[in-house]
Amino acid sequence: MSKLFLPILLVVGFGIWKVLDHLQLPNTFSILLILLTALSGILWCYHRFSVIPRRKRQIARTEQRTGHELSAEEKAKIEPIGEGEEFIASLFPVLAFVLILRSFLFEPFQIPSQSMEPTLLVGDFIVVEKYAYGIKDPVFQNTIIQTGKVKRGDVVVFKAPPAPNIDYIKRVIGIGGDRILYNELERKLTVVYGNNGKPCEENCTVKEFTYSTPQANDKFKAIMGRNPDGSFIYGPSMLELTETGDVSHKIHWYPEPISEGFRYKDYAKQEYYVTEWVVPADHYFMMGDNRNMSEDSRFWGFVPEKNIVGKASYIWLSLDKKPNQWPTGIRTERLFTKIQ
Structure with missing residues (x-):
């Protein structure tokens, strides 16, 4: 036996x-x-x-x-x-060490898609700080010890509301009480800060995001579809620019604006090309840095506090690869870089 x-x-x-x-x-x-x-x-x-x-x-x-x-x-x-x-x-000492490390301190995460380009690339392996926003139990994800709060501009790993068994990674645009306004035609963001989880009614702080002049980046191509064999069909080069809001970082746009307002959900109101969301208390509004190639809060709503896994902090390994392809090398210039 x-x-x-x-x-x-x-x-x-x-x-x-x-x-x-x-x-x-x-x-x-x-x-x-x-x-x-x-x-x-x-x-x-x-x-x-x-x-x-x-x-x-x-x-x-x-x-x-x-x-x-x-x-x-x-x-x-x-x-x-x-x-x-x-x-x-x-195996007990090793398993106990891994359980404590992964549950309460750090967790590895691999970037699976292009939704966070150019900040994070397919093939990047990152470290997620599990303790950044609170020590949680590893099963029900209830906060045991509060250690910090999610801030606007943080890059965060979380359980996706439409598929809670899958981890997503996006950037926090708004926290509870914030009003998010997104102009699709101009592709600009504006955030009206909330007060203690409630929308601001008067004397509000308004953050209008500013943008540098877009420049074509030939290293990144827009995905236009798939071939019969499953490989991607690439289109024109993405436009790269710097977005400055609560933090300053680079983003990607398609060369031409794309109207996707008909797909947006959970919005308070929508007028022409401007959509407004009001973030509920203890929830967050997430967007990918690759604005036209990211499924995020615009499409499936807000992320509850309980779904937050941790803060993306460092890239510890970066394999030179494209989606659904084998690596061809290592991007040494990205090793041990801090995620901004």
């Missing part, structure tokens, strides 16, 4: 993972990691405080009875420990 322990555990673990994945729970990996850590911890404690002391006593009694010291092979035959159980128990 001991020889079958590890294969049975792998089959059971795979089954649990498929069930959790089917349920589309927001923290499937965390749940599996907790279960595996708990199992290995129970086995580790059982071996450390029960099996190993009992085995030592049995070996000592045998040596006393026979009058000579047992060899390693003879000792192995006394109260033998199954290889599978011993292996799982030996």
Whole structure:
């Protein structure tokens, strides 16, 4: 039975993972990691405080009875420990370390799409600070200790409201109480700051975002569709410019404005090319830096506080690649750069 322990555990673990994945729970990996850590911890404690002391006593009694010291092979035959159980128990310190590190301190994240270009590129591997906005329990994501607040302009990883089992990464444009105005024709943002989670009615602080002169960047092409084989069809070069609001950073536009107002949801009102959203308390309005190639709060609404995973802080590895293609090298100039 001991020889079958590890294969049975792998089959059971795979089954649990498929069930959790089917349920589309927001923290499937965390749940599996907790279960595996708990199992290995129970086995580790059982071996450390029960099996190993009992085995030592049995070996000592045998040596006393026979009058000579047992060899390693003879000792192995006394109260033998199954290889599978011993292996799982030996993983406990490592799993416990990973669980604590990933749940409360840092989590790795890979950039999967072009929605945050040019700030973040496909192939970038980043570090997410889990503790930046609060220490949360790894399953239900309830805040245990408050350590900070999400700020306008932060680049944040969060659970996507339309698919809570998927992590998104976007930039925070507005917080609770803010009124967001987006002019599609001019492609400009204006934020009317709220007061303590409520919309401002008078003497309001208004932040009108400013923009530098757009310049074509031939390194980045607009995706216009897909070929029958699944590869992307690329169009004209994206326009690159600097947007200055609560922070200053580069963004991308299509060469020509595109009207997508008919797809916008959860807006308070829409007049011509200007759409206005009012952010509810304890929610956030997110947008990608690649403005015409980002599914964000314009399309699926606001992100609740509970969905926030952490703050994107550094790029620790950057593979030179395009979507759905193998890497061709490493972008050394992007290694260990801070995300602005």
